[in-house]
Amino acid sequence: MKLAILSDIHGNLTALDAVLNDVAYESVDKIICLGDIAYKGPEPSECVSKIQKLDISCVYGNTDLYLLGATDIKNLQSHEPSYIPSQYELPYLNWHIERMSKSDIEYLSKLPFEYRFEVDDQSFHFVHGTPKDCYSAIQPHDSIQHVESSIANISADWLIMGHIHKQFIFRSANIILVNTGAVGFSLDYDPRAAYVTIDTTHGKFTLHRVNYDIEKAVQSAKTRNFCFSPEWYGEALRKGWWEPIPYPERVKIDMPN
Template sequence: MRLLLLSDTHANQPALEAVLHDAAPRRFDQVIHLGDALGYGPHPREVLNTLRDLNAVCLLGNHEQMLLAYVNSKREIRESVVSAALLWQLGRLSERELAWVRTWRDGIDDPNVGARYRHGTPVSLDAYTDSVPAAREAFARWGGRLGFVGHTHVPAVYATLNAPVGEWVKQQAFPEGGSYLLPPSARVILNPGSVGQPRDGNPHASYAIYDSEHGYFEVFRVPYDVVRTQEAVLAAELPPVLATRLALGR
């Protein structure tokens, strides 16, 4: 099976369109979105409609979790960039769209691929797999072999290596894209990076394809119309920093 792995699109439709255009000739059987389809960006309805049309398996991210907490009056409204974007998006989403987001799960174990999908780490929605120590802690709390996560906005692989003192953990990043062949005995946590708001200094959208038959993970970086998204952010009167950071990859 070939998985198209997306994460952290953050309501950035031009970035999502560019990724799907780039991915189409590479062939894939299933789309997995690892959380945070919403938040920050100016195109919440467009992104949700596109993911629904793809029949994507969508995981709950921390931004969806916060948005639903606002819907249910379980979160106090605070002045922040995150809250400003979510409240603006909430005013534009239909009940049908919110009902779909409510069905998104916090973590899925996929027996067909032998993988766990979750937003933050294999054992947490909102913790970050962003360092070797963080990955080591996740591996210690989770006994699986293959995990897919997002949340950091940085494409990377964390893999265990057998050693006399136990498992060592090694990290590999993909600032310009690249590939990784899963070692037969390693346990791995794979992150495709962010479609809509990369944070590794490269503003190009990031996604990955995983071939389960060959254990092959490949990250792709795709340019998109950043100006179009920036103009939409400003037209929506969202915080200007949300437009500025897109061109910086931060």
């Protein structure tokens, strides 16, 4: 079986389309999404709709909970307490919500925290952040103690994560840990969109990077009067790094994951 796993779309439809086109050439059997679908990009509804239309298995990410926190709809499967936005965040969250349908929001509210399955005598565990919650993370430079604490009591051959917008693969405590990187914007100074494929039959794992039309994404931000500065958004996409910018043009979250 061949799997494609992607994460952190963040409302960037241009990047999502480029990744899905690349995935089509890979002839995969199943696509899995690790959350953060809509928030912090100019096309939130279009991205949610595309994931739904393609019937992609998906878990929620932290920014999916941010959006729900600005509505009266909650995720009943959430491992975390309901998110309460700050006064700084609400205008930005509301910009996205006003451009999303009720079915978009309801879809986010029904996403599970984790997804698991077994194939070819291998077990897979998919989450956005870590098996503990969607906000925490495992970084490639983390201590062995932190990594082992984060994956304690996990029974799987593979643990696949998103959230940090950086790709990696390494083994710890007999578990192969993978980060898919991000579709919507990178945090590793490589502006290309990212995803991974796993061929369970042949034991092949591939980190993919995909070029996409960044200027088209920036133009969409301008046309749609994106709540973040389109100029700043464009610079973030081109750099592959999200630089903090002064209030009131950003939310009170310095590093969007």
